[in-house]
Amino acid sequence: MSAITFVVETLLSLALFVVLARLLLQWTRADFRNPLCQAVVRITNPLILPLRRVLPPIGKLDTASVIAVLMVAVLDVACIFALHGVGFPPPLLWLRAVLGEIARTLLWTYLSAIFLYALLSLIAPGGYSPLQSVLGTVCE
Numbered sequence: 727m728s729a730i731t732f733v734v735e736t737l738l739s740l741a742l743f744v745v746l747a748r749l750l751l752q753w754t755r756a757d758f759r760n761p762l763c764q765a766v767v768r769i770t771n772p773l774i775l776p777l778r779r780v781l782p783p784i785g786k787l788d789t790a791s792v793i794a795v796l797m798v799a800v801l802d803v804a805c806i807f808a809l810h811g812v813g814f815p816p817p818l819l820w821l822r823a824v825l826g827e828i829a830r831t832l833l834w835t836y837l838s839a840i841f842l843y844a845l846l847s848l849i850a851p852g853g854y855s856p857l858q859s860v861l862g863t864v865c866e
Contacts, residue, residue, distance in 0.1 A: 743831055760856050803824050
């Protein structure tokens with residue numbers, strides 16, 4: 727049972743990472759002609775585009791991406807609770823778990839981005855790579 731739990735938690739964490747990465751790329755105004763950005767957009771379009779038809783953006787905030795992050799985080803937490811045999815928790819505990827999962831993923835994303843950006847700047851200073859371009863936009 728623990729192997730199934732590990733696989734499900736890993737897949738849902740990766741899904742949350744990708745949707746959160748799209749939101750971060752939009753907020754930092756990354757170049758969406760970059761191959762890495764295009765891959766993130768292609769992966770997340772099946773979830774974001776139907777939401778975008780229903781939820782218009784508010785100013786510069788893409789509400790469809792924010793709702794997609796919340797939806798994936800709620801699904802992640804619900805599956806974790808179900809796999810660990812926890813019943814339906816009170817609403818405040820549910821909210822805390824969802825926001826904690828989003829915060830954890832966001833912090834790991836930024837920490838990993840900063841570490842990779844520093845590592846790439848040491849390995850290939852002044853060189854160009856699509857990953858280095860995106861990381862520079864997100865980290866700076």
